[in-house]
Amino acid sequence: MDAAMEDAAAQSEREWDGGGGGGGADAVLGLAGASLSLCYHEAFGPQDELILLEAADDLLPDLLQGRVTVRGRPEEEAVLCTPSATYAMKFVGNSNSVFLIPPGESAAPTSRPNATDGDDNVASATDAVASIIKVASGNIELVRTAPRLDKLRKLLNERPYVLDEDLGSDVQHKGLYTWQDLCELVQASDGELTEQLSSISAVEIDGFWRMVDDSSANTILDMILHNSVLH
Template sequence: MEMVAEQPKSAFRGAEAVLNLPPTSSVSIAYHSLFGPHDDLILLELYEKLLPYVLHHRVTLRGQPDEDAVLCTMSKTYTVKFVGTSNSVLLIPPSDQLVLGGNTQDCDEKDRVKKLVAPVIKVAPGVMELVEVAPRIDRLKMLLSENPYRSDDALMSEELDEMGKNNTRFYSWSDLIDRVQASDDELRSGLQALSAVEIDGYWRIVDQNYMDGILNMLLHNLVLNDWSLNGLNEIEVVGVLQSDGFPCEIAQHCLQVYGSKTDDGVWKLDEKQTWVYAFDVSSLPSAPAERFSMLFRERPKWEWKDLQPYIRDLSAPGLSSEGLLLKYTRRTQPTPDAEPVFSAR
């Protein structure tokens, strides 16, 4: 590999010798004295938009020993796959990492004097490629379903702390990011979709029967105290529910699940959410194909107002909610004014 142009005085240089080559020039290469397989050196191919995240250390690799690793930014998840290359990829270390004066093959003293030589430390057979994927939220659901919060779980903080040390069925945020292959933003969205709540530092899903009980108590107090559906005072509501035996975190969680905040400390109860459905969205798979398959097994035709709550948490790279509908459903609309109906494609 020699088409040598006129070069500066003799020197063994590193990657800079290649990066700073003038147009139409070339550089000789030689085996570095430390040439070898160097399995600890891996090439990673990046999209340009990901480069700043890597350069500024804003990415993490996540996965258990028995899982394929994923790379996560704050908002996206990417699988990491090896892709072989047909051409040889030569790794040349920076000049400040070279061990000068060692023996090299195919490079005699005369070449060393006349030419600038870039020493190759490894020949890479391929690169690691990133492919954006949907977060693996099913594992989050599995972990939190191990021990849902029930009425008999109103324990003292110190008791729960002690259980957390000895019982792996309680998971903090750091436990979840270590076990669930999803970015931080996707993990937060997954927790929200599961209606999870943080209690004493551990994330829990609340048993549906327990949620039914606190919702019924909220509705009872709403009538008893003549509260407005559109103007629930958070402090007052939480105080009353606490006096009825519900922990503060669960009382606040009830407002978040069944209502929306309209002002500082004021909530509006969503009448649509006050109905308890046996077909719970948290019981559905997170993979779009499996989700739609289960939905259409439950009901062959869906109006949009009924279908939307069951697909709004779905995530698929490159597909919006409309794109998912086009891919997995068939839309019919008898008249322009009629409500569209969706069936299986």
């Protein structure tokens, strides 16, 4: 999914960079005065693949370096996870119009409509021009939340480990979960997930995270105690 998002972003940048008959974001960033002319970019439209995300400064390193993931099943409310924390994602509508301006070269300055050759001050006054690709109706806010770990114990209890089990075929792997499976199914950061696995005494056996059946756990403890007495 990350690769697909990168490809889409690269494609969008190729489409928007310097095109559309208007200036890019640099026209706004380098604006000296308060006047800015807007035009519609040739790609103007819903642009459903673009959405604004509001994030605190301490989240920027993880966001910019690609250390975040969005987790959740289609029927669940999505959360954003950094390596160590979980954030609820809440959409907040904008009361004012927010224009999205792609990167690109600024268009040549244009004279203001009331400019005349006889008025040097007015004639020399120009407006920067920027092209817009979307009007954003709102943005996503990130709110720190507790990891949703109730599902973890339920998943691992589907098939607790027993000493005499046979995992000889893929069919017999039903009800077993690898680390990657748990990351896709449980809405928690990697750090929070690791901590919870430790707290419930789950162990990784043959690549699958398991709870140990009580009877098997008692048998293993008896074997350990017996060996310690012998040696």
